[in-house]
Amino acid sequence: MENFYCEHEAPAEAPQESDPLAISRRTFLVATAAATTLPSMALPRPQEPTADFEVTTQIHVNGQNHQLAHDSRATLLDTLRDKLHLSGTKKGCDHGQCGACTVLVNGRRVLSCLTLAASCDGDEVTTIEGLGTDEQLHPMQQAFIDQDAFQCGYCTPGQICSAVALLKEARAGQASYLTPLQPKPELSDAEIRERMSGNICRCGAYLNIVKAIRQVQGA
Structure with a gap:
């Protein structure tokens, strides 16, 4: 006869099959730490160039x-300013668009921010400091x-x-571009503005710049 006062043992649960994709939080953290640490320990650090x-x-x-020892990638502008301490030549846009860095190389104007110093080997470079002296300014100055x-x-x-x-x-x-097709053409104001168009003046002194060039031209 069944005794209702006796505890009956609970039937044993059926064993569950293990899920191969199941992962515990601890296992995940350990695996993550290993994944981020081992590559840095195993691979050597890259060598400096x-x-x-x-x-x-x-x-x-x-x-x-x-005679200058300098980085082959250095511009003429940076070499003049940093190596020779000729700070009269200015760095403006540093992209060859404003003309503030214009200097003369063998008598021709160049944008020193776009000119490699190494390309001027053996050349004659004239900056604003070399046009005149404190006692005797250049006529254009x-x-x-x-x-x-x-x-x-x-x-x-x-x-x-x-x-x-x-x-x-x-x-x-x-x-x-504006030079007229005639023998010995006159240098007009319009042509002066065209020839100076690579030099930007943010203050807008263009009219007086043309007058200054006219003064030297007529001297």
């Missing part, structure tokens, strides 16, 4: 010869003062170097 970019360049700047052809002055060194080259180019018969 050992390429030698230093070159030696001979540059004649403002009448003085310089004096004309810019006389005609009040600047305001803040940041773009002025590039403007003056460009203007000096402009007159040299015109006298040599080098044509611009």
